[in-house]
Amino acid sequence: MPIEQPAKIDQTLQDANLQLAIYSATGRLMAKRKDAISPDVCPDYQDLRTQANLVKKHTIENLDYYLEIVEKAVAARGGKVVYCRDATEVADFVLKLAKERDARLLVKSKSMTTEEIDLNERLEHHHLEAVETDLGEYILQLAHHKPYHIVAPALHLTRYDVADIFAEHLSAERETIPEKQTLMARVALREKFLAADIGITGANFVVADSGAVVVVENEGNARLTSSAPPIHIAIAGIEKLIPRAQDLAVFLRLLARSATGQPMTVYTSFLSGPRRGGETDGPDEFYLVLLDNGRSKLLADKGKRESLYCIRCGACLNHCPVYRKIGGHSYPWVYSGPIGAILSPQFMGVTHDPWLPFASTLCGACAEVCPVKIEIPRILLELRGEVVAAKTREKSNRWERLAFRLYAWAARHPSVWSAMGLAASAVAPDVPAMLNRGPIADWLSQRDLPPLPPKTFRQLWREREGTGVR
């Protein structure tokens, strides 16, 4: 039987334009990544993955140690680390600071962590204006959409969609040329940068030993966000730590190649502390918000804690044949695709969206391209076991459980098993009449069944042995 699943899945499947947009955009990213990791330009790609996995493993397993180091390093450079347990604590911190400094306008660069905690909505609720400055995020903010993809948030929108959104919200002419659209956004955003009281960025990496926040981007908006306003707040999940600056030699080479197929992003900013004496640029105040929001719970789970190694490159989304069909908005949380399918159940509980760990053919494409080698299919399988256990406690899967028990019992009794097989092939000629019901009917909604053979392999084998035919 089909599992209960969001209506968004079938809506997406039936939208031919959207299907084409998703498939071609992810396909381009796949092709670019493939070129960027090819042995002639990146001969040590697999070694880099192994090294990245080891560094993440080491850091995550010693996170308490590195958190203390980074706290001291940030303080030594005149900044301050703020620990937040959840979304409310982050919003409270930003609101309190804004009130104390009489701040009204905030600019933001792209950050999945702030999407995770709905920061914009929380700030707007208290009459602060928070403006997204990444082009894709800016478009989404105007249109009130959630990100469709970790790296390419507006992947689902065409330039014609963008023309409509800009015409409506920027009270401008309908403009369909992407370069001119970019210019329109640039004009609107430049004013915001210059007037902003606070700049909020995410962090791709937080370097423990130097206290530097590393932000990679292609538009230069994160650099402006972190340097133009008098206050810079960087918001990062606690798992973003890496021990030393030299570890970036591994991660920076992997991140852009995996995400967009670039050898490096256009801008790589190392942001540590407020402006010091003699410096011309930079904020007066610097805060690093380190967010838990459920991460320490994952940390306690030895079998699945590697989910925290993720560097948000989005490669698993691009390569996932399921994401490429159902798109980013079918997933229950801001993290979509295979990584979302393992993060969401762990953060929200497996009973929240019990369909999610099952929405995979376990094809393994995600694990193959993951730059930090997260074993996503293995974790999906563990989560499936947890869903079944939870449903069994609620007694909501009685029939499925019974079916699997019977099937497992038969499989341990070969005579029963082969008798069932014989019976099935004996009725094979009548099967078409039985097909209009149950799971087989759902299967047949999409494709035909093969003609069923009148004899099983077992029967053919006995005949073959009996006649001695070789």
Added chain:
Amino acid sequence: MAPRVSLFVTCVVDQLFPKVGIAMADVLERAGCIVDFPEGQTCCGQPAFNSGYRDEARGMALHFLDVFRDCEYIVSPSGSCTAMASHHYAELFHKDPARMDEVRRMASKVWEFSRFLTDVVGVEDVGARFEHRVTYHDSCHALRELGIKTPPRKLLARVDGLTLAEHDATEECCGFGGTFSVKFPTVSGGMVRTKIDSIARSGADTVVSIDSSCLMQIQGALSRAGLPIRTMHLAEVLASR
């Protein structure tokens, strides 16, 4: 000494594609193997394991270990079922060190059919003749769990009269995924239509793979789309003369 091969035919072949099993036995015997079929075999337990029923899967794995305990080589016409026995049984018994030794010993004896031919028997030309334009579908578990990319292609390259025409989405999943195709029929259907579009562009008249379950999915979609392209297991191609 001739390798002694015990066939592990899998449920799908036993019930739905019995001729694939016979073709596999024929090819192995022609290649000089002594072939038997342990009749006690049933299912490797993958459907239960993949559906989250680990206790049930463990019971089936124990049965598999019993049936194939004394075999020299266990050869299967499926990358997926091979990977279940050689890779995933370890996940079922990791808390049972005594059993783990047995699982590891067994894992080293389980072979997917095409790799067994090229790597163990050491044969690429099995004397087959098949005058068709063929495209090869990389089944996911064979490709990514077992790393099987070249063995089937080496074997196909030596078939008389055969032209191999790769399709651009050869490494993309067909969308079967066992119970996935039942739990998410429309998503699975969308995936296989993408697959057959790519297959059709290759100009092949036959799709070959080493997993009958993928071929069942692909054949079902080809038939529904009315495309005159057929599917065949590698063993059937290699048994053709």
